[in-house]
Every structure is written in structure tokens, then in C-alpha cells.
Amino acid sequence: MEMQMLHIFRNTPLGRETLLESAYFCKHLDILPVVYVPGYVKFLMYFENDVVQVDLDGSYLRSPETARDHVVEIVESMGLPAPKFLEPKHFTASTLPDIPVDYDFMCCPRSITDMSSKIGLGYIGPRVRRIVQNARFPVYIPSAVFKPWQSLAVMFGGSANALRALKLGMRLSRISGFPLDVFTQEGRRKRKDYEDIIDSEGLGVEMDKYVRSWRFFETRSFAENLYEIPHDALIVLGAYGHGLIKELFFGSTMETLQTVSPNSMLIVGPNYRASI
């Protein structure tokens, strides 16, 4: 079945870059972009166990008369057919549409609800976190400026979400033909432990088939080692489920990664059903 990616369009230069990112992603993975041009500054996403309200900033409503033309132009410039536009069918209130959540991917800026000035490095908004935690789809977080990625880099830390991310990376590599590299920061677990995890999941054959290299960082901190990730790679990682206290004091690995690395990222949450 054809996969679909939801993109919330912002009719601004920054919105153009993020749509270019989405279009590039869709082009290489044979995905249909479904674009929502917001008519209201708020919308709700009803997931299975949570409802997330996204409060967009005013720039999402800018120049509605040209928004659709811009979308078509950008998507077609990438060699894709005209995108599908999402028209909300259901409304919790007259100015509060419900956006469906049964897509295969969703593109979110690093913060979907705040002013563009914050959408640089170093900030993943709380709404994006909640979407990642609840969604059955992976969330694509593009870099601020469109840059075609040429490979896939999976951050593998051995957790259940990391395994999902690895499977997704393999799947994307299979569909797109882009090489896949895996990166692991050694800590308490050593290389043998990670290899055992892969074997216990029965992914040995797939690792040989799809993974170009598996690099282990044995020295230096995680943040320092991120320099080794190719600048033109799409980073695929699982959402790290730290407790609130730990996250407040030390920050999450995901936070560190997106603070340090300008690459586009694809984040896999706990509800994503992974297959290769």
C-alpha cells in the first residue's frame, strides 16, 4: 500500500525549506505527501491514549491565497506528482479541527508551536515530544535549510526503540537504495552486548545485507562523537524514554543529538510498529 506523509505547511521561506525536505524524503521513499495548509492556529491530534493540541504560530496562516500554489510548485519541483491536500472533516470546536493520525510519517519542525526564531538547533518542543510518544508513525524533523541527504545513519543504543529505529533504517535503505551506517556509543554495554542484542532479535542477516558499516564510539563523550556522523546523512533514532527527573537534570540523548547535529532526523516512538 502506498505510504503517506503528513506535512503542515507554513507559507514562509522556512516553510519552503521544510516542505522541500519532506518532498525529498517522499521522492526517495515513494511516499505521497499529504499537505495540510492550516486554516486555524490550532488543531488537535487524537491518538489512541492521548490528545495533543498543537498551537501553531501566526506565520502558519500567512498568505493563504498563495499557499496551495506554493505547495504544488515545491512538490512538483522535486519531480513528485501534485500532493494531496488535507481538509479536516471533524472539528472538536468550530475553530479547532481534528487532524487524522493514520499516516505513515509526519514532518514536524523541531518545535511546531513556537516562533521560527526557536527553530534552530537545540529545541524539540513539548508537542513534538508528545506526538513522538503517541504516534504509530515516525516523526521526521527536518533541518532548518534543505540539504539533500545521501545516506542513512541509525543511532543504535540497544533499547526497544533503538531496535525499531534500526529496522526502520533498514527499510528505508531497502526502498531508497541509500547506504545505511549504524553508530553506537559504548557505555556500560560493550560491542559484544550490542551484537548479542542484534542476534537475539534475529537481525544478523539483515545487518549484513543492509548495513554498510557499524561504528562503535569507545572513547570521548556522545556529543563529541557526533562529529563523526556524515553531514549529509538522515539520522534515524528511537525516542529515548528517560524518566522526568533524569531528563530535567541531564537532558535526553535525543536532545543532545539534535542540539549538536544539524542533520535531519527521523524519530521512532514506542508505538511505531517496525518492519523491515
Place this chain on the structure above:
Amino acid sequence: MDDRLLLIAFGAAVGVCSGLAAVALSHGLVFMMENLSVFRDYWWAFVLPGIGMAASSLFLEKVVREGAGHGVPEVVYSVSRHGGLLRLRSSFSRLISNCLTIGAGGSAGPEAPVIISGASIGSNISRLFSLNERQRVTLVGCGSAGALSAIFNAPVAGMVFTIEIIMGEWSAANVVPIAVASVAGAQVTRLLQTHQISFTHLRFDVDVISTLAAVGLAVLTALISVLFARSLRYSHHISEKITLPVWVRALIGGCMVGAIGLILPGVLGEGYNSIQQMVEGAFVPGLALMLLLVGAKIVATALTLGWGGSGGIFAPALVIGSFAGLMYHRFIVLLLPGLSWVDEGCYALLGMAGVISGTMHAPLTGIFLIVDITGRYETILPLILVSALSTTISRVFEPASFYLRELVEKGQYLKPRTDAKVLADLSITELVEKDCKTVPRNMLLGDFIKVVQDSHRNHFPVVDEQTGEFQGMIHLDDIRPYLLDSLMYETVFLEQVMQTEVETVDIHEDLSEVLDRMDANGLFSMPVVSSNRFVGMISKATLLDKYRHELMVQTMH
């Protein structure tokens, strides 16, 4: 732990929390009213409701960014469509906005805000403890019941309203936890509350004549209910057409309410004091003035709720109903002075039940609310008569209750265990049959027959070999005329015999709409097509299987 015991325990906890929310709202209202009362005598006091409503609107739009309505329809929608999921912010936002609206003099009630607060508390407690959807819906009901029970000190009315309006069904699994929550909410309010309507000391001797005369009151309250509901909607539509910021509209609407209040102060606020006077028989104004008060209260409430204030229609309906009851009583006394009539306070109570029942299409709520707040059953016969008739008559003019009208019109209200509800819980994605073999449009008939031999299907999607785009369908009937002529096998291409005018289904389409189209066109299956690509087939046979399964899941408890 047993599922029922678990729900009872959670229901009690939710009831207590909802009761506390109701007490907090009541204290907030008292605080606001007491502190603003010193300004009421000034000529400029008419701006107070405007300022309160503007502040309420700004708070909802800019601070908590609610973007939603007054409460009850949102709770019903959430239960009906989204398994009771409600935002955490809804647990407190309406309490504050309602305090600002009513405290400043807006004509509205505190019930809808406290109902959505209670419901949201229930929803978020269930999320915190990872309860399933069915349990979450029950706790939303518990929150609603606990809140209404606490704000009116009316446990039976809280329970009945929740089951009639919010849940839309009576089921054993829901009733017990909701009843417990209702008791918990009422108990909290009895411990902590001082500001409540209660007329337990009253006693009415209702005779046959008074009971029969209540039929006329039922007709009157039904008509007033229809007028009230339509005024609310009309006012909202007018307000929406004005291209001013929401808070400015609220300011204007509030000032108009304030202006009415300068002449008729009885229309301001929740209006419980007027009700108390009427029920006790201490309300002095005459017949004409009461008619004016009914109209003024309807207009003031429509302006308050339609132009940006926050609140519910429960309290205004009670006030309007009591005015109507009293007015009707005085009219029949005037008309037939020789007969002995029950005290006018009794008719004020009947009027309340009539307008509540007529506006909300909830006769049991109307009956039990009055029984709860009087604590007596003497009025039960005329109560039943007025509530039942008022509901029935108002249904003739208004097909759905005020709370559900908009949801019903948009097709968003799904009554539990109905066809629409079952279909809404299924998606096209779940039903798509993917084992369909696509064939290219330039395939020869002979090659196609080989494909047919290896397949168990009668329908085959035809696609463009180059672009992969969906071109049409071919059914076995389409090739039947050529089957016995082997010469055709090498000369006929599928594009020559395929059907190109095919009804297709989008993957995100509502199943009920798809089924309607199937019925209208006499189809048993349809191709699912997304951006010109064939995705699969959807058939009535698969739908029936999934439908039965879903129905069993929904009716299990």
C-alpha cells in the same frame, strides 16, 4: 483487581476531584460577586459584564488557548468520537473563564464549565493510569456526574444527566461507577459548600386540578425551550459574522447584557436568588413584568453565551423555567379564580423541569433535578407530566437537544451501539483487501484468462504499465462474450473491454459514506485508490466480518 471494583474505586476518586472543582468554582463565583457588588450601583456598571466576558474570552483564547465551546458538546463529542479523550487544560480553563463571566454579571450557569472540568479530570486520571478506552469513557461520565451532582447538590440528577446526555446509554457497567462518583461529588459539596440551591423545607399539596393544569405549562415551557435554543444559536451566528476579535465581540455582548441588567437586574448572573424567591412565593413582580423577564433572560443568555462569554445553559434554563411557571400560575389563577390551586412556588419548580427537559431533551434530568433540590416527591406527578410533554413537544420543532444539535447536523454524534458508531470505529485501512492482482491495460485477453485461472477474484484493477496509475476495473462479466471465441484471445486488449467509469474509494473516506455509495449504486465491492494508485478492494463481505467483530467488542460490557 476486578474491573468493576477498579472502576468504582476510580469513580469515587474522580467524583471527589470533580466535587472539589465544583466547590472551587462556587467559591470563586461568590468571591467575584461579593467583590464586584460594590460597583453595581454606578451608572457605568453595565460595562462590568463586558469586561468580565472580554477577560474570559482573552483567557480562553490567549492564555490557555482552548479554542472550544462551552463544555457539554465537547464532552459528548469526545465520548462519541474519541473514546473520552479530553485535554488536561480543560480541567481548569472553564472554571476560571466562567468565574470571570458570571462573576461580572454575565447571564450563564456554572454547570457546563464544571461538567467539562470533571470530565477532563476523569479522562486525564484514566490516561495517567493507562486505563483502556471503555474505562476512560466511564471515568469521563464519573467526572461529569460528580461535578453536576456537586454544583447542584443533586446526586440523582448528576447521574441521570450523565447517562441521558453524556453517555447516551444505560449500561450496568457504567451506572454503578457513575452513581458512586455522583455520591462522592455531592458529599464533597455538602462538607465544603455553602453556596447552593436547595429548597428542602418546602411542601406542596398538589391536587388533581393542579396536575391537569400542568399540561398547559408543558406546552408553554416547550415553546419557550424552542425559543431559547434558537435564540442561543441565532445570537452565535450573528456574532460570528462580525469581523472583530473575539474579545471585542465579548466586550460588546457583555455591555449589552449589562445594559439589560440596568433595567432588569434579575437577568444578571446565574439567577439563583430569583429562583429562591419564586419557589418560596416571595417574588413580587406582576404578570407583564414576568413576561418581560422571560424575554430579557433569554436575550441576556443568548448575548452572553453567543458573544464570547463562558458558561452553561442549565442555570438560565432554570431561571427562565421558574419565571414561566410562575407566570403561568398567575395567569390561570387570574383566569379561574374560583378553583383552589397549589402554591405558585410549585409551578415555578414545574416550569424549571419543563424548560430543562425541553431544551436538553432530557426529561429524567428535569424530573430528578427538581426532586433532588426539593428533597420531596409531592410534585412528582405533574413533574413527570410536564417533563415528558415538554420534551415531546419541543422535539417536534427541534429534532435534537441543544447540546447535540450541532454535532448531529455535522454527523459527529454517534450514539453508542448504533450502526453509525460501529462504522465510525472501523477504517478503510482495516478493511482493504490487498490480495488483488493488478493487470496492465495493454494485456491481451488470452494472457488475462491465465491470470483469472490463478485467481479466486472476479474483479481486477487495470493499471498503466508505465506510470502505475489506476485506469479502471475489469470484471469477469466484461470478458464473458469473448470467452468462447479463441480468436479474440490474441486480438482484444483489456483497455478495450475494461470499465473506466468506476466508483472509487479514498483511503481516508468515512466508511458510512462509502457504504451509502455502495447501496446507491448497487455495488458489492469498490476499488480503493489513493493519488491515482490502486491500493486494494473494499467489499461488503469483509465489511460484514469486521462489523460483527466490532459490534461484539462494543457490546461486550
